[in-house]
Amino acid sequence: MRTEVQTWLREFDALIARVGYQFGRVEARQRMQEYVQGLLSPIERKNGWQLSEQCGDETPYGIQHLLNRSKWSADELRDDVRSYVVEQMGDREAVLVIDETGFLKKGKHSVGVQRQYSGTAGRVENCQIGVFLVYATRQGHTFLDRELYLPKSWTDDAARCRAAHIPVERKFATKPKLARMMLERTFEAQVPVGWVTGDSVYGSDYHLRDLLEQHQVRYVLEVACDHSVSFKWEKQRIDQVIAELDSSDWSRLSAGSGAKGQRWFDWTAIAIPHPERPNWQRWVVARRSVDQPNEVAYFLAFVPTGTPLEAVVKIAGTRWTIEMCFQTAKGEVGFDQYEVRTWQGWYRHITLSCLAHAFLTIVRSHASELEKGGHLSRQFSAFKRKRGL
Numbered sequence: 001m002r003t004e005v006q007t008w009l010r011e012f013d014a015l016i017a018r019v020g021y022q023f024g025r026v027e028a029r030q031r032m033q034e035y036v037q038g039l040l041s042p043i044e045r046k047n048g049w050q051l052s053e054q055c056g057d058e059t060p061y062g063i064q065h066l067l068n069r070s071k072w073s074a075d076e077l078r079d080d081v082r083s084y085v086v087e088q089m090g091d092r093e094a095v096l097v098i099d100e101t102g103f104l105k106k107g108k109h110s111v112g113v114q115r116q117y118s119g120t121a122g123r124v125e126n127c128q129i130g131v132f133l134v135y136a137t138r139q140g141h142t143f144l145d146r147e148l149y150l151p152k153s154w155t156d157d158a159a160r161c162r163a164a165h166i167p168v169e170r171k172f173a174t175k176p177k178l179a180r181m182m183l184e185r186t187f188e189a190q191v192p193v194g195w196v197t198g199d200s201v202y203g204s205d206y207h208l209r210d211l212l213e214q215h216q217v218r219y220v221l222e223v224a225c226d227h228s229v230s231f232k233w234e235k236q237r238i239d240q241v242i243a244e245l246d247s248s249d250w251s252r253l254s255a256g257s258g259a260k261g262q263r264w265f266d267w268t269a270i271a272i273p274h275p276e277r278p279n280w281q282r283w284v285v286a287r288r289s290v291d292q293p294n295e296v297a298y299f300l301a302f303v304p305t306g307t308p309l310e311a312v313v314k315i316a317g318t319r320w321t322i323e324m325c326f327q328t329a330k331g332e333v334g335f336d337q338y339e340v341r342t343w344q345g346w347y348r349h350i351t352l353s354c355l356a357h358a359f360l361t362i363v364r365s366h367a368s369e370l371e372k373g374g375h376l377s378r379q380f381s382a383f384k385r386k387r388g389l
Helices: 002-020 026-040 048-055 061-068 075-091 156-161 177-187 206-214 238-243 307-333 344-367 381-387
Strands: 095-104 116-120 122-138 140-149 194-199 218-223 228-231 236-237 249-259 261-271 281-291 296-304
Touching: 002 026, 002 075, 002 238, 002 344, 026 048, 026 061, 026 344, 061 344, 075 122, 095 116, 095 140, 095 177, 095 236, 095 307, 122 177, 122 249, 122 307, 122 344, 140 177, 140 307, 177 206, 194 307, 206 218, 206 296, 206 307, 218 249, 228 238, 228 261, 228 296, 236 238, 238 261, 238 281, 249 307, 261 307, 296 307, 307 344
Parallel strands: 095 194, 194 218
Antiparallel strands: 095 122, 116 122, 122 140, 218 296, 228 236, 249 261, 261 281, 281 296
8 A cells, every 4th residue: 555655656756747737826726736735635625725724825815816817727737637638547448428517506607507407406506517528448537628507697698708708709609519519529639539428408418419420430329209300211209210110129238347246238220221331320219218118218329330339339328437436526636616607717626626636546547456336535645644634
């Protein structure tokens, strides 16, 4: 264990040195290191006051300066986090997972906040919505990119945008468009990617699917039951296409292991030749609950000819990894515990949290004696004691 702690210390110092050039002044670099260490610490709340106390400050002014006024680029730091993740976890079969999460807020001044549906809360709440891209491999899963969703109640109000320091060039963008922006950045950076998956918010977007097909990236994306597909030379609802199949067309397959063991479902698929790519197919896929046969989920897939159904099922089951990332990020690195209201403050805090989460994920994957599935902050307690956290 002592050897592993020493390895963690070296890796943390190397990571801080790797990104430190982004923070021109020595004071800013030191403040950034203290902030990340605070995010990694086991303190219950990771807001400005508690993080300041963790850093030995009497007030949160130093942290507020780092997040709001200090000169550094959250986007350039994001690129460094992406490079770090790819260097340590890069895999040609990696899965990019797209999803959003809500950040519950009070009042109306936090950038992007309004009453809107939050999957986190399971209902309409006063919240911000962030769209995220996760990189999932056999070594683990962590964040590659992030975008804040701005409702039209914000983008149609120039004075409100100015008050939150939103860049003038930022206009309204749907969640799928934000996802496309992140995917385009990922492809431009030549990140090794095997598959993309996401829920119906993203699967129903033709432009997103077209982007992936242009890059010849395989996908398995959920769609709504009334989504239209081209089948037998006409447009039909996907649920009607699946309803025509016989019981013998279904196979019981596992979508991977979960908290209660293997996740068994009945699956079926129909392959449709791609009109422009002779060696590729578009699939119509359905997943049916074993216990509740009326519960059916529908997917579109884009795969090379000859791909087995088991491979598509495996990717569809990978979507849970982003939920795990949200859970660990909110529980371990203060993902949702910020007290910033501006555009820049949100992106800076979230990016530093992504940096902390990537460090935990990568070091955990390197550690040989860590208990599988253990709580990240407990696993790193010895490391934190060494750091005086």
